[in-house]
Amino acid sequence: MTRYRNHQPLFGFCLLLFLFTRPVLGTENQADKECFESRDGMSQVKVRQINPELVNIKCSSTTGGVLWWGDPFAGTIPMGDMDIEADYSNEEAVVKPREPQLDRNKMLTICSMACHDGNYVPIPHTKNPRSLKMHLDTVPDAMNLKHGKGNIWCLDCHHLVDRTKLIDNFGYSISFNQPQKLCGKCHGQVYRAWRDGIHGKRIGMWDKGGKKRWWVCTECHNPHDVEQEERNSGFAQLRPEPAPNLPKGMVNADHERMHHGAHPDE
Amino acid sequence: MPKQDSSNTKDNKLSSRRDFLRSAGNYTVASLSGAAMLLSDQKPAKANVTWEEHFQKNYRLMTDEEKQQAIERLETRYSEEYGKQVTVDGSPSMEGVLFGYALNIQKCIGCRRCVKACVAENNQSRGDEQQIEWIRVLRMEKGKFSETDRDQHGYPESFGVQVGGNAYKPAGVVLEGQHYYEPEQVPEKDAFYFPMQCMQCEKPPCVKVCPVRTTYRDPDGIVVIDYNWCIGCRMCIGACPYWARRFNWGEPNLPKEEMNPVTHYLGNRPRMKGVVEKCTFCVQRTRKGRWTACVEVCPVGARKFGNLLDPNSEIRKVLAKKKVFRLRADLNTYPKFFYYMD
Numbered sequence: 001m002t003r004y005r006n007h008q009p010l011f012g013f014c015l016l017l018f019l020f021t022r023p024v025l026g027t028e029n030q031a032d033k034e035c036f037e038s039r040d041g042m043s044q045v046k047v048r049q050i051n052p053e054l055v056n057i058k059c060s061s062t063t064g065g066v067l068w069w070g071d072p073f074a075g076t077i078p079m080g081d082m083d084i085e086a087d088y089s090n091e092e093a094v095v096k097p098r099e100p101q102l103d104r105n106k107m108l109t110i111c112s113m114a115c116h117d118g119n120y121v122p123i124p125h126t127k128n129p130r131s132l133k134m135h136l137d138t139v140p141d142a143m144n145l146k147h148g149k150g151n152i153w154c155l156d157c158h159h160l161v162d163r164t165k166l167i168d169n170f171g172y173s174i175s176f177n178q179p180q181k182l183c184g185k186c187h188g189q190v191y192r193a194w195r196d197g198i199h200g201k202r203i204g205m206w207d208k209g210g211k212k213r214w215w216v217c218t219e220c221h222n223p224h225d226v227e228q229e230e231r232n233s234g235f236a237q238l239r240p241e242p243a244p245n246l247p248k249g250m251v252n253a254d255h256e257r258m259h260h261g262a263h264p265d266e
Numbered sequence: 267m268p269k270q271d272s273s274n275t276k277d278n279k280l281s282s283r284r285d286f287l288r289s290a291g292n293y294t295v296a297s298l299s300g301a302a303m304l305l306s307d308q309k310p311a312k313a314n315v316t317w318e319e320h321f322q323k324n325y326r327l328m329t330d331e332e333k334q335q336a337i338e339r340l341e342t343r344y345s346e347e348y349g350k351q352v353t354v355d356g357s358p359s360m361e362g363v364l365f366g367y368a369l370n371i372q373k374c375i376g377c378r379r380c381v382k383a384c385v386a387e388n389n390q391s392r393g394d395e396q397q398i399e400w401i402r403v404l405r406m407e408k409g410k411f412s413e414t415d416r417d418q419h420g421y422p423e424s425f426g427v428q429v430g431g432n433a434y435k436p437a438g439v440v441l442e443g444q445h446y447y448e449p450e451q452v453p454e455k456d457a458f459y460f461p462m463q464c465m466q467c468e469k470p471p472c473v474k475v476c477p478v479r480t481t482y483r484d485p486d487g488i489v490v491i492d493y494n495w496c497i498g499c500r501m502c503i504g505a506c507p508y509w510a511r512r513f514n515w516g517e518p519n520l521p522k523e524e525m526n527p528v529t530h531y532l533g534n535r536p537r538m539k540g541v542v543e544k545c546t547f548c549v550q551r552t553r554k555g556r557w558t559a560c561v562e563v564c565p566v567g568a569r570k571f572g573n574l575l576d577p578n579s580e581i582r583k584v585l586a587k588k589k590v591f592r593l594r595a596d597l598n599t600y601p602k603f604f605y606y607m608d
Binding site: 058060063066069198200206210243246253 | 350351375376377378379381382383386387394397399402442443444445446447448449450451452453527552555556557559561562563564565566567570571572573576578579580583584587588
């Protein structure tokens with residue numbers, strides 16, 4: 001008994017420690033937390049305070065996805081000109097630059113300075129596909145390209161000389177920040193729908209003339225794996241947000257997994 | 267006898283008047299003490315509701331001045347309650363705007379981010395005790411429509427138009443929508459997803475049944491609720507064919523630090539126990555020109571929103587170019603919420 005009694009203060013202390021250190025539900029401080037906007041790992045944003053009462057984003061505590069924008073235009077740059085005049089021409093259009101996301105591990109900066117500076121690495125004379133000998137670790141999906149059903153390869157999209165740029169049909173370079181100019185070469189219909197605002201996503205002001213942040217192709221789609229296998233949806237699978245609470249007294253949701261009536265196969 | 271009779275009557279009259287005065291006095295004391303109790307109640311949610319707020323008019327019948335006063339009262343109360351500067355907006359409908367919404371059910375991946383974004387924006391009650399979500403996402407089974415089902419074995423008399431199934435066999439889809447699906451990853455291969463929220467009907471059944479006319483349709487097409495005038499009879503919940511309305515059975519649980527301080531009187535201002543609420547197309551945002559929270563958050567761009575009266579708006583382009591349907595069009599509610607496929 002004496003032994004147990006001696007343990008009681010220790011137990012109490014542990015309980016207090018647990019109560020004080022455990023995060024109180026719903027009050028966790030999200031400051032400096034990193035969340036993803038659309039593709040996990042390729043569209044990261046940090047939570048920060050815009051003013052004492054406003055944060056730039058609110059994140060899901062379960063999946064880490066951004067749920068809410070306090071400032072939809074934070075960190076954006078002007079989108080640049082579109083190829084034709086249309087409704088959007090009078091609106092202020094911005095995009096979030098892709099280069100900082102791609103350069104998160106300083107790959108773009110180092111590669112273009114160290115080797116791919118236009119002189120050191122021999123420039124390939126043809127665009128004919130060949131198997132990669134280097135960098136298989138830095139570009140994990142390079143050997144498993146799922147785009148174009150085997151008809152395209154790296155240098156159809158990436159610049160021959162300048163590895164920090166993409167390339168168009170005439171050999172001119174395209175910035176990683178404007179992938180729509182590259183993707184639109186083949187996916188014209190989707191590009192037109194995107195320009196009209198019925199494909200893809202924009203945030204900000206819905207009204208005519210209002211400022212809009214346009215989301216560019218690679219913010220949602222992985223260009224090295226656009227097909228995403230059989231689902232053919234164009235999106236990588238995500239972890240869903242939690243289901244609503246079950247009604248009081250209901251222990252599980254088995255009832256809604258029941259097939260009603262005779263099944264066609266039976 | 268007649269004299270006696272009359273005196274009797276007089277006495278009766280006197281006594282009844284005395285009784286009346288006594289009981290009236292009692293009532294006065296009782297009601298005063300009741301009011302005093304109401305005012306001195308220590309529960310913050312009740313104590314902070316001011317006398318004026320208790321007796322204000324239906325929002326639609328208020329003058330502009332009264333509306334402004336009501337808004338200022340709420341701003342003061344909310345700011346005190348939530349420990350931050352809360353604004354309550356009272357913007358009326360915009361001229362020449364009719365809001366429309368379109369959702370691409372082919373694109374939706376069922377990730378429920380819209381549901382949670384809506385909660386972050388609209389100050390719903392959260393937690394285990396009372397969780398309110400304005401959007402529900404149903405997981406639907408993909409149907410199996412075989413050739414034999416369609417052609418050979420229709421109704422015995424071969425009339426009626428149907429796709430899949432017949433009088434003896436159910437159609438391909440036999441699993442009803444699932445609310446509580448929770449797979450590791452979405453989208454699943456054998457499912458599609460069907461989000462539902464308030465359809466902002468042109469002929470809303472909920473407005474028809476409201477006995478106190480606290481819910482009504484504004485000229486920009488949004489069906490709104492004056493929470494202060496709601497008596498909590500829940501007739502509208504019964505009338506809505508889209509399961510769009512939610513009821514605050516208990517005191518809503520809205521943590522101070524999660525509360526969105528940018529609110530609208532008819533929209534996301536904190537609600538009280540015993541009132542009905544529902545999606546308002548984020549009226550606090552859309553009447554200021556901003557997209558709704560669910561449109562902004564959708565990671566696949568399945569949600570489109572805009573002005574139906576503007577022929578160049580994206581919603582009109584969706585209606586013109588895509589295969590569009592409305593949920594339960596047979597009910598003649600004329601929803602302003604459209605579903606479409608590419």
